Amino acid sequence: xxxxxxxxxxxxxxxxxxxxxxxxxxxxxxxxxxxxxxxxxxxxxxxxxxxxxxxxxxxxxxxxxxxxxxxxxxxxxxxxxxxxxxxxxxxxxxxxxxxxxxxxxxxxxxxxxxxxxxxxxxxxxxxxxxxxxxxxxxxxxxxxxxxxxxxxxxxxxxxxxxxxxxxxxxxxxxxxxxxxxxxxxxxxxxxxxxxxxxxxxxxxxxxxxxxxxxxxxxxxxxxxxxxxxxxxxxxxxxxxxxxxxxxxxxxxxxxxxxxxxxxxxxxxxxxxxxxxxxxxxxxxxxxxxxxxxxxxxxxxxxxxxxxxxxxxxxxxxxxxxxxxxxxxxxxxxxxxxxxxxxxxxxxxxxxxxxxxxxxxxxxxxxxxxx
Amino acid sequence: xxxxxxxxxxxxxxxxxxxxxxxxxxxxxxxxxxxxxxxxxxxxxxxxxxxxxxxxxxxxxxxxxxxxxxxxxxxxxxxxxxxxxxxxxxxxxxxxxxxxxxxxxxxxxxxxxxxxxxxxxxxxxxxxxxxxxxxxxxxxxxxxxxxxxxxxxxxxxxxxxxxxxxxxxxxxxxxxxxxxxxxxxxxxxxxxxxxxxxxxxxxxxxxxxxxxxxxxxxxxxxxxxxxxxxxxxxxxxxxxxxxxxxxxxxxxxxxxxxxxxxxxxxxxxxxxxxxxxxxxxxxxxxxxxxxxxxxxxxxxxxxxxxxxxxxxxxxxxxxxxxxxxxxxxxxxxxxxxxxxxxxxxxxxxxxxxxxxxxxxxxxxxxxxxxxxxxxxxxxxxxxxxxxxxxxxxxxx
Numbered sequence: 060x061x062x063x064x065x066x067x068x069x070x071x072x073x074x075x076x077x078x079x080x081x082x083x084x085x086x087x088x089x090x091x092x093x094x095x096x097x098x099x100x101x102x103x104x105x106x107x108x109x110x111x112x113x114x115x116x117x118x119x120x121x122x123x124x125x126x127x128x129x130x131x132x133x134x135x136x137x138x139x140x141x142x143x144x145x146x147x148x149x150x151x152x153x154x155x156x157x158x159x160x161x162x163x164x165x166x167x168x169x170x171x172x173x174x175x176x177x178x179x180x181x182x183x184x185x186x187x188x189x190x191x192x193x194x195x196x197x198x199x200x201x202x203x204x205x206x207x208x209x210x211x212x213x214x215x216x217x218x219x220x221x222x223x224x225x226x227x228x229x230x231x232x233x234x235x236x237x238x239x240x241x242x243x244x245x246x247x248x249x250x251x252x253x254x255x256x257x258x259x260x261x262x263x264x265x266x267x268x269x270x271x272x273x274x275x276x277x278x279x280x281x282x283x284x285x286x287x288x289x290x291x292x293x294x295x296x297x298x299x300x301x302x303x304x305x306x307x308x309x310x311x312x313x314x315x316x317x318x319x320x321x322x323x324x325x326x327x328x329x330x331x332x333x334x335x336x337x338x339x340x341x342x343x344x345x346x347x348x349x350x351x352x353x354x355x356x357x358x359x360x361x362x363x364x365x366x367x368x369x370x371x372x373x374x375x376x377x378x379x380x381x382x383x384x385x386x387x388x389x390x391x392x393x394x395x396x397x398x399x400x401x402x403x404x405x406x407x408x409x410x411x412x413x414x415x416x417x418x419x420x421x422x423x424x425x426x427x428x429x
Numbered sequence: 430x431x432x433x434x435x436x437x438x439x440x441x442x443x444x445x446x447x448x449x450x451x452x453x454x455x456x457x458x459x460x461x462x463x464x465x466x467x468x469x470x471x472x473x474x475x476x477x478x479x480x481x482x483x484x485x486x487x488x489x490x491x492x493x494x495x496x497x498x499x500x501x502x503x504x505x506x507x508x509x510x511x512x513x514x515x516x517x518x519x520x521x522x523x524x525x526x527x528x529x530x531x532x533x534x535x536x537x538x539x540x541x542x543x544x545x546x547x548x549x550x551x552x553x554x555x556x557x558x559x560x561x562x563x564x565x566x567x568x569x570x571x572x573x574x575x576x577x578x579x580x581x582x583x584x585x586x587x588x589x590x591x592x593x594x595x596x597x598x599x600x601x602x603x604x605x606x607x608x609x610x611x612x613x614x615x616x617x618x619x620x621x622x623x624x625x626x627x628x629x630x631x632x633x634x635x636x637x638x639x640x641x642x643x644x645x646x647x648x649x650x651x652x653x654x655x656x657x658x659x660x661x662x663x664x665x666x667x668x669x670x671x672x673x674x675x676x677x678x679x680x681x682x683x684x685x686x687x688x689x690x691x692x693x694x695x696x697x698x699x700x701x702x703x704x705x706x707x708x709x710x711x712x713x714x715x716x717x718x719x720x721x722x723x724x725x726x727x728x729x730x731x732x733x734x735x736x737x738x739x740x741x742x743x744x745x746x747x748x749x750x751x752x753x754x755x756x757x758x759x760x761x762x763x764x765x766x767x768x769x770x771x772x773x774x775x776x777x778x779x780x781x782x783x784x785x786x787x788x789x790x791x792x793x794x795x796x797x798x799x800x801x802x803x804x805x806x807x808x809x810x811x812x813x814x815x816x817x818x819x820x821x822x823x824x825x
Contacts, residue, residue, distance in 0.1 A: 089770055094785030120616075121770030122781040137681035141769045287787040294588040315587055 084346040085143075087117040092146040094122035095287065096310050097331075100366035101146070101195075103384070105354035108362075112353075116346075125285075127151060131160045131336060140336045143347045146195075149188050149330040150409055150416075156191035161334040162344075163190045169348055171356040173375035182357070182373045186330055188409060193355055194332035196369035199395035199404070200240050201326035203293055203308040204300035207318045219325035220248035222300060223276055230299030233289045236282035238269075238423035239412060240302065240327050243405060245272035247325060257411045266419060270426045282427070293319050305395050309368035313386055313393070323400040327407050330372065368393040439539045440487075446537040447483050453532065454479025457525065465513060479529065487537040499530030516598045575799060582607055582792035589787055607793035617790065620778035627689070627774060628757040631696035635753035638697070639704025640746055644738070646705070647712045658705070665702040669762045672699070677766040687769030695767045696760060700753025707752070711745030744813060751809060755802075 090106065092098040098120060106118050123130055127147050134140045147155065155161040164170070166187060170179035180187065186194045202222065208230055209215050221228055222244065234241050246256050246265065249272040259265035273280075281298055283289050289303035290311045300322065311317045333355070335347050353359065360371035361379035368390060371377060380390050391397055395404075455476035462471015486498055503526035510522020535541055545554060585604040586592055594602025611617045642661055646654050664672055676695050677686060685691035715738065723733040739746070761776040768777070775794065782791045 091770075094781050096786065098785075119770045121773075122785055123770075125784065133677065134681075137678050137686065139681040139684075139686055141687045285784045287785055291588055291590075291787045294586070295590045 083342055084349060085340075085343040086115055087119065088143045088343070088346050088350060089119045089121055089141060090144050090146070091121045091123050091127060091142050093124045093286070095307075096367055097306060097369075098122065100363050100369075101354075103366050104363035105350075105359055108359070109350055109353055128154055131155060132158070134336075135160055135338075140338060142336055143339065143343050144350060145334050145336060146331060147334055149192060149194070149332070150412060152192040152332065152334050153189045153409060153413060155334055156189045160337055161191035162337045162339075164193055164335070166193075169193075169351060171352055173357050173373065175375065177375060182375050184374060186372050188330065191334050192330075192332050193334070193351060194330045194372035195355060195360060196331050196363065196372055197328055197396055198331055198369045199305045199323075199326040199328050200235070200302055201305050201308070201395070202300055202302050202322040202324075203289070203311065203319045204322055205293060205296060205298075205318055206320050208296065208299045215320065216300060216322050217324060219244055219322075221322070223248045223272065225276060225279060228299060231279050231281050231292075231297060232276060233281045233283050233292050233298045233301030233303075235302060236284045236427070238419045239416075240407070241273060242266070242269040242419065242423070243327070244325060245269040247405070248272060253405065256405075257408050260419075261411070261415065266422055270422070274426075290315075290317075293317065305393075306367045306369050309393050313383070313388065321400070323395070324403050325405045326395055326400070327405045328395065329407050331369070332372065364390050364394070368395075370394045370396040438543050441537055441539045443484070443488060443537075446487055446533075447480050449536050450479040450483040450533060451476040454529075461513070479533075482529070483533055483537060486533045495534060499527075499534075502526045502530040502533075514596075517596050520598075578792045579796050579799075582789055582796045584789050584792075587788060589789060589792070607789045608797075610788075610790045611793050611797070614790070616773075617775075617778060617794070620773050620775045623772055624758055624775040627692050627696060627772070628754050630693045631700055631757040632750050632754040634693065634697035635700030635704050636746060636750040639701040639749060639753070640708050640742075642701070643705045643708035643712060644734075647709060661705055662702045664699050673763040673766040676763060680767055686767060687771070689772060692764055692768045692772045692774075695763050696757035697753075699760065699763065700756050703752035703756065704746070704749030707745040707749035708742055709745075711742045715741055744816075747809065747813075751805070 090101075092101055102120070106120075110116055110118055121142065124146050127145050128151050131140070131142070131145070134142070145161075152161065156163070166179040166183065170183075170193065172178055173182045183194060186197070188194075202216075202219075204216055206215065210228070213227055216222070216228055222232055242260055243256050246259055246269050247253065249268060251259050251265075251268075260269065281292060281301075283292070283301070283303070286304050286307050289298070289301035290307050292298045292301055293311060294315065294317050305321070305326065308319065308321055311319050312321070333351060335344070335351065339347060355373075357373055357375045358379065360373050361376040361381075363369070364371055364376075364380040365382065365384040371380065377396075380394070382388060383390055392399065395401065455472045458471040458473070458475020458478075459468055460471070461475065462468045465471065482502060486495075490498055503523055506526030506529070507519050507523035510518035510520070510525070512518070514521070541558065542549075542554060545557060549557070580595070581589055581591065583603045583605065584590070584592065584595060585602050585606070592602050596602075645651055646658055646661075651657070673695075676698075680686040680691045680695070685694065719737055719741075720733050723737045724730075728736065758774075759776055760774075761780050764772065764774050764777055765780075768774070775798070779791050779794060782788055
């Protein structure tokens with residue numbers, strides 16, 4: 060054991076000063092994710108194959124992504140960062156990066172190139188937002204509706220404004236208990252053109268306009284805060300239509316066989332990916348980087364799509380997306396990025412929300428309490 | 430004037446019985462009607478049905494026909510339930526029929542006075558039964574949320590929903606798969622293992638320290654007894670989230686955060702107040718001259734403690750220990766802070782499960798835990814009674 064260690068260490072030194080030998084990597088790794096079907100897809104596509112390559116490694120999963128920012132701050136303050144790789148949405152990654160809590164990533168050093176030799180930076184393209192973020196998937200926040208609750212003689216909803224149309228589509232709606240997405244949808248349905256939405260939303264009048272539009276359906280809204288809420292409400296028949304992440308709806312429709320269908324109009328794209336906390340000890344950092352290099356390569360990202368309907372963040376992974384691992388259905392048409400589904404999409408503006416989030420959040424919560 | 434016998438049971442006038450019966454029928458009809466989405470029809474139908482049955486039972490039919498009549502009511506209501514709601518309706522209807530068959534005679538024949546003192550005024554009788562009904566409602570209010578999860582844990586679907594199949598008692602609507610998930614899923618098994626390895630150690634620490642503290646604090650020569658007591662009890666009074674945040678930063682500096690012993694110590698600190706309180710309470714009745722007697726016979730303090738004092742305060746120690754155990758077993762806030770993913774306990778796993786994937790496995794676990802709690806408490810209570818009986822403290 061010691062001999063190999065010395066051999067490996069010396070050969071590594073000889074090859075390059077920067078490379079770290081396998082024996083110097085920590086033997087346990089704490090990964091933080093969201094729990095549920097999403098985490099399961101990561102276990103299946105990333106950590107199980109990685110563990111198969113490193114049988115000594117112990118992988119611990121922590122379902123704390125929801126409060127990752129707060130917990131990382133506390134860990135940093137206490138000088139005791141126990142996480143190695145953390146799954147967060149892009150907005151959280153930007154905040155963590157700004158606060159110096161996440162490590163900066165150089166895509167060409169830390170990420171694998173595509174099989175055809177395209178550099179990682181080009182392969183991820185625009186999705187590499189911020190300096191610390193390693194995107195895994197593109198997901199969308201969109202709507203699902205109960206097919207058996209569509210009134211007789213009425214077309215099923217296919218327009219975002221149908222959510223605001225209580226006359227044609229009576230019944231409860233579930234919307235996320237935060238302004239993001241809801242404000243944009245409200246303005247879109249109040250006659251604001253798609254490209255002007257964020258300009259309007261930057262003004263107090265525009266914010267009021269969005270809230271006024273939301274007020275027209277406020278009495279019929281059930282507000283959700285966890286991704287699992289809308290699937291439960293739809294399965295219960297408690298709501299007619301509700302927003303949530305498209306993967307959750309896929310699971311309701313295809314795996315749980317509930318009478319629910321997708322309404323993709325004005326779906327909002329967002330990213331989910333990894334960050335590595337800043338200031339990890341050397342052996343754990345080496346392990347985290349090694350895992351990231353493996354788990355975000357072209358094949359692994361495509362593999363994840365076999366377990367959940369989120370689009371891989373690499374361009375080179377798209378052609379490799381195949382069938383669902385258990386259901387055997389073609390996953391392509393269930394991806395938010397599928398051309399059929401992405402006829403009318405809405406681009407979430409990170410910079411706008413980074414600047415206006417606190418302000419609009421306060422207004423939104425005050426409006427909710429009215 | 431009526432002749433007063435010891436038991437004041439007499440037939441009531443129809444004008445009284447029918448009103449009560451119609452009111453009761455209307456009340457139940459309200460719910461049955463609501464389920465069929467015609468509340469008004471339900472109320473009227475229920476009231477009329479009960480009035481008709483009341484007239485039949487109390488004035489038309491012979492008193493000897495009580496038993497067949499009651500069976501008739503059960504069959505009638507069961508048939509009605511079958512018509513409205515299939516198999517489940519049949520059972521509910523049958524239960525209604527059983528209740529109302531009894532209720533008609535109970536009211537109409539004045540049997541409700543049978544167990545009461547004969548001189549009570551009607552107002553006092555009403556008060557007596559109102560009190561009972563209110564108590565029943567409070568009990569119902571407390572227990573329903575716990576009971577309702579039990580059938581849901583056998584749901585064949587992955588949602589917290591009573592499916593139509595479940596409501597019609599179709600066996601296909603039920604399944605043990607969430608129990609299977611609990612017993613085979615490594616996440617749940619790890620959480621269960623963490624819980625059962627943390628709670629006993631934390632309990633042991635709480636009980637030892639808490640008992641010693643209680644004994645020390647109950648002897649009069651200790652200075653600042655009240656202040657020390659207040660500090661030791663404080664984990665029970667300070668909001669949990671504050672203790673948790675404080676422990677997080679303190680334990681991080683000590684290197685205890687995210688370790689097994691960190692969680693054990695935190696839970697022990699939370700459990701100690703319970704032990705102190707229960708043991709202090711039993712020590713109030715403890716006769717100090719017993720320790721002096723023991724000392725005069727040559728026993729050292731340790732022997733005295735184990736042979737004389739401990740057996741007498743044991744009930745307090747055990748119930749304190751039980752509380753400490755349950756505190757550790759149910760605790761989610763502190764472990765979220767002090768623990769790391771490696772110490773994920775059952776409540777933590779349930780908490781994340783509820784937030785991220787509303788899965789009935791949580792309900793299956795809840796059902797199992799309720800069962801375990803009931804068994805645990807019953808055992809302790811039986812042991813306590815047995816030891817009291819053996820010691821001749823109670824005639825039972």
